[in-house]
Amino acid sequence: MRAFGALSAYDFEILVRDLLQAEWKVLLESFSPGKDGGTDVRLLRGKNLRTVQCKHHPDSALSGIQAKLKKEQAKLGGLKFGEYWLATSARATPASKKSTSELFSDQGLVPERVLGVVDLENLLSRHPNVERTHVKLYLSSLAVLEDVLNHAILDRQRYFLERATSKVKYFVSSDAVSDVHDILDRDGMCIITGPPGVGKTTIAESIALTYVASDYDVFDVRSATEVEEVWRPGQKQIFLYDDFLGQTSLMEKLDRGEDHALDIMARRLSESKTHKLILTTREYILASAQMTYSKLRQPHVLNSKIVVDVGSYSDFEKGQILFNHVYYSILGEAARASLKKGKAYREIVFHRNYNPRLIESVVSAALARGGVAANSGFAEFMLDAFEHPGSLWTNIFAVELNAPQRVLAAVAGSRSRPTDRKRAVDTAHRILAAMGETRRISDQDLDVLEGIFINIVRDDAGTVSLGPKNPSIRDFLVGALITSSEIFSRYLSAASPSALAEVLPLISSNDSRTSKVWSELSRESQVQAMDDLFLSVHEILARTEEADLGARIVRSVAEALRQRAPQGRPLQIVGALHVALCRYAPRVGDQETLTAAFWALEPFLNADEKDALLDAMRESWEETMDIAALPTVLEFERAVDGELAEDIEQWLLNQIEDALENYDRYGFSTEYEMLNSVEGYLGYIEGDVGDVAGRIEAKMASLWEPDEDDYRESRWNSSTRGSEGGAGGLDGLFALI
Secondary structure: OOOHHHOOHHHHHHHHHHHHHHHHOOOOEEOOOOOOOOOOEEEEEOOEEEEEEEEOOOOOEHHHHHHHHHHHHHHHOOOOOOEEEEEEOOEOOHHHHHHHHHHOHHHOOOHHHEEOHHHHHHHHHHOHHHHOOOHHHHHOOHHHHHHHHOOOOOHHHHHHHHHHHHHHHHOOOOHHHHHHHHHHHHHOEEEEEEOOOOOHHHHHHHHHHHHHOOOOEEEEOOOHHHHHHHOOOOOOEEEEEOOOOOOOEHHHOHHHOHHHHHHHHHHHHHHOOOEEEEEEEEHHHHHHHHHHOHHHHOHHHHOOEEEOOHHHOOHHHHHHHHHHHHHOOOOOHHHHHHHHHHHHHHHHHOOOOOOHHHHHHHHHHHHHHOHHHHOOOHHHHHHHHHHOHHHHHHHHHHHHOOHHHHHHHHHHHOOOOOEEHHHHHHHHHHHHHHOOOOOOOOHHHHHHHHHHOEEEEEOOOOOEEEEEOOHHHHHHHHHHHHHOHHHHHHHHHHOOHHHHHHHHHHHHOOOOOOEHHHHOOOHHHHHHHHHHHHHHHHHHHHOOOOHHHHHHHHHHHHHHHHHOOOOOOHHHHHHHHHHHHHHHHHHOOOHHHHHHHHHHHHHHOOHHHHHHHHHHHHOOOOOOOOOOOHHHHHHHHHHOOOOOHHHHHHHHHHHHHHHHHOHHHHOOOOHHHHHHHHHHHHHHOOOOOOOHHHHHHHHHHOOOOOOHHHOOOEEOOHHHOOOOOHHHHHHHHHOOO
């Protein structure tokens, strides 16, 4: 039995409309909630009228709501509605259908036109495409939730599933959902892009859950490599790769070879019938990536995308988002009444700064602040936050948090992913001690932060992790960390190398599209942050042993040095960076990271230093190198006029030839997947490729290949959505709050 109790009265009406549209194969009108005069759904063709009345009473028997139906009939009197139907989520028997039809005899109701919950269950089974657009209907039931959680092979899967299912109640279904499903059915991959806070992750998670309910294993991945690691040929798997180009900076991801890996992954997905990949990213980061990385301009990567922005939502859908966040919160009657007073909800929905994530943050902030903000002053508090969105978090961070809370928020909230609680707290304590602060972080401090800035995650083993509440809050906390010299200078000495490798790239970006946080800081804050960094370089490098992290840190510092090199320090800093990169180079596994670090440092090096660094780097050029890394190394050797270019070409050709004969050795499930991937590598080889090209062409000619004309970009916009009655529809909706 589906979870009809998880639906609001409005959700139920829309479900009935969609089911009957699918069953009758006609387009039906639906009317706004409230005083609809007995009409919820209507079909009017010429002189023929068909009317459907919806009554949402889950977990009730139709015979048990007769008193309510009598009151409803008394309002209708002898009004006629053409062919009259009644749909209810109550349980109905033949006897109760008969008595109900007699009650509405003046309207011409007959038992066959009374649809109870069992009838609706039957319609849902007949029209599964309708069901998958009404996520709350089945993912809110305990039985399905338990079944979904049983799919959790790893702790991270369980955390993802628990988090995603807990957020389903806020979800507002829309055309975007069906569009994403269509793209996944066609291409196996869909990129959801748009501005921060518009609901990209919510849409992606909700869709991933619908696949889980269809027996797919879901994986919350953090790189294309992780997809490869858990990929199982023939198994039903869906991968969610949130913020696949980084949350705040393009350098967070694409300096690790993600463009090559995603190119290969897209080709595999287009062939597989059992694998799906949903990616999300901010629009400005994607635009920057397209300009910089040619692999992300390939049709099979970028033509399977859907763009979501605030303008994509109808006014009524905006109202539903606000309604859901308030309706399912613990805000009291006074707060809810404040939204209805003077129809304040209209001002919020029509506000120029409307943003779904901002609504979530305002509700959390009001509850954390308490007092008037969480009661009669809630609507005013929200409108003020919409007028001055930056001040919402700034005031709380600077005024309402104590020093331990601010430091822990900056430490844990600046990470892109959850980090171990003990590690985060220990780092915060070291910073507080260096500041001369004697107070320690308590459980009460964590309780305060959890309501506003931090998510606390607990796995089955009892491990507790801390992370930012959402990417927009991470943006704010990264900015707060960098602009507070008192905290940042100590953070550079106290944070782990992995944490520094995430934050430092933001200090080295000149491109506002790549690092929005850095570009929005004042010049004074930028200069101070770079000074703090340069003073800490030697100490940071001394305690960084992991080679890939070290190379990323060297690159970030070198990029910052190119922006601003304080007198008296550049040569000393360059020497430290050169020595460190020579030490890391032979052990670096990610060649994209290593070559990027070289080019960042190269302008400061003399000929002898360049040669020494090249020798160290070439120690990691091995014949066992992964085929995906060889093009990067080959391009680098050509750029530095290296003598190894011809050898690397031959290595690449050898791996292609081997893959043609042993495709399963390289993780491909079919020959087509392999051919689609390795064909692109031939373009890197300038010399003679023998008969390899002919062999690939012959093999591909015998296999099916998708037509590139099938690829297209989908844009979800308001022109495809009805207004559901405009402002009047909002009035009816908020009458239910």
